[in-house]
Amino acid sequence: MKVLAIESSSRTAGVALVDDNGIVGEYSINYLKHSVILMPMIDELLKRCGVSIRDITHIAVSEGPGSFTGLRIGAATAKGLAHALNIPVVGVSSLLSLAYNVSEFDGLICPILDALNGQVYGMLVRGKDFEVIEKQDVYSIEEISKIVENYSDKVLFVGEGVNVYKDSIYEILGDRVLFAKDKDNMARASSLGEIAVLKIKKNEIINFFDFKPVYIRKSAAEIRFGGEGS
Amino acid sequence: MAKDIVILGIETSCDETAAGVVKNGKEVLSNVIYSQINVHKKYGGVVPEIASRKHIEAISFVVEEALNEAKLSLNEVDAVAATYGPGLVGPLLVGLSYGKALAYAKGKPFIGVNHIDGHIAANYIGGNLTPPFVCLVASGGHSHIVYVKDYGEYKVMGKTLDDAAGEAFDKVARALGLGYPGGPAIEKAAKLGNMEAIEFPKSFMEEGNFDFSFSGVKTAVLNYLNRQKQKGEEVNIYDVAASFQRNIVEVLVKKLVEAARFKNVSKVSIAGGVASNGFLRQKLEEDAKKFGLSVYYPEKIYCTDNGAMIAAAAYYDFVKGKFSGMDLNAIPYLKIGEK
C-alpha cells in the first residue's frame, strides 16, 4: 500500500507519502497558494522518496470541512490523479485529521476550524481510543462550549480555529480547557494519510467519480434563496 | 504528414463543465458539455460557489465520457489542456487542478489555455479558416475585437468599456421578463417583434476606435420600460427585444467590418456565445459582402463554452513546444494574448 495524502482544507498546503510502515515523507507549506504549490510539492516529495506516481495505490484527501476553494483544489487534484492512475480515493475529515495531531491526549479533543461569523467547524473526539463522540458540524462558540460542558473530562482544542477563538473559549470554559501548540494546530497531510491507511483496511474507499468535498454549509446564495438546493 | 496530435481539453471557467478531444486542432473526436444552466436559472445568473460545486461533482464523468466518445484511453492522448483564465476563479480552479493532475500522473505535457484563445480557435474546427483575420469574441463575459495575426498571436483592437454584449442581453431579458440566459430568449422574442419599432441610442465612438459600450443602450431600454409603465401604456416586449437586438448587432457588425478594413484583411469571424445569434450571423453576412469580406463562424455547439475549443487552441502551443508548469495558477482577469 502506498498512499499519497493531500491536505488543502485550510491555510496549510501539505502532501505526504504513507505506506504500511508509516510516514515515508511529508511537505507542508503554511502559505495560501494551494493551486500553485500542490502539484510541485507532490512531484518533489515523490522524487525525494524515490517513488513513481505510478506506484501509488490510493489518493487520500481532506474532504472537509474547511475553505470551500481549498477543498476543491484538493478534491480536483485527488480526482485527477486517481482518474489517471485508476485507483481509489480516500476522503478523510479535516477535523478528524486535526484531532489525530494530538490523538494521545488523555481527555477530549475538540478540533476547530474558523467558519467565520463567530462560528467554527468542530467535532468532539475522545483521545487515545480516538472515537468520535460529537459529529462534525458548524457551531457558534457558545454552542460548542455548551457541548463540551456536558462532559467532565479535560478538553484540548486544536486547529487553526484556536488562534482565532482561544480567548472567547477560555472566557466561557475556563481552566478545564487546554489549547494545542502551533505545530499541532497546523493541518498535516501525514495525519490524514495515517487515518487513510486505517480507513483503507476497513475498505472505506470511494471511486474518484463519486468523491466530492463535504462542505457542511450551503452556499450563501442557496441560504438566501430559502435553504433548498443541492 | 507528421504524426497526428490528439489533445484532451477541459473547460470550467463559468457554468459549463466541459471536455473534448481534438485531433490536430481541427478534427473533433468528442465534445461533452454538462450545462448547469438549469441550476443557475432560478438565481437569474451564475452563482460562482454553486458552479464550483457542480464542477467538482461532474468533472470526472465529463472527462471520462469525452475519452469514451473519442474511443481513446488517456494513454493515447498527447497532451492535456485546461482553461486557466479568464473566468470565475472557483470554477477555473476545478478544471485547472484536474487537468494538471491528469497530465502529471500520465507523464503527458500540460497546456494552460486562455479561454478567449479557445473561443477564437473554435473557428478552426472542421473549417478552413487560417490567419490573418479579425475576430469578434462576444459572450456573457467578454466582448473583444481581436486581430488574429497568426495562430495564438493576437492584438486586441477594441473591447467593451462596460457591459459585455451577452451581459446586456441578460439584463434586458430580465427586465422584459424573458428569463435567463438572455441571449437565446431575446433572439426568440425578437422574431415576433418589429425591429424598427423603437430607436435606442447607439454608441459608435469615433472613427478608428473599436471599443464599444453597451450600458447606454441597456439603460435606454430600462428607462423606456419605466416611462411606458408610468404613462400606463402597454409595452410590446417583442418590439423592444427586436429593436434592442438590432441595436447591439448593428454596433457589433459595424465595428467588426471597420476593424477588418482597417487591418486590410479579407476575412472576419465571430466567436463566443453571442456568435450563435442568428440575426448577428445574417447581418454580418450582408454587411461583409458589401466590402468583399468572407465570413466565418463556428458551429453553434462550438460557440458556447466547450472543451473542444480549448483542445483546438492548445494544439498550436503543442506544435510550438509551449507547455505550462505544474505551478500554473488560475487567473480570473487573464487578458487575451497574455501568457
Ligand SMILES: [Zn+2]
Ligand atoms: Zn466563453
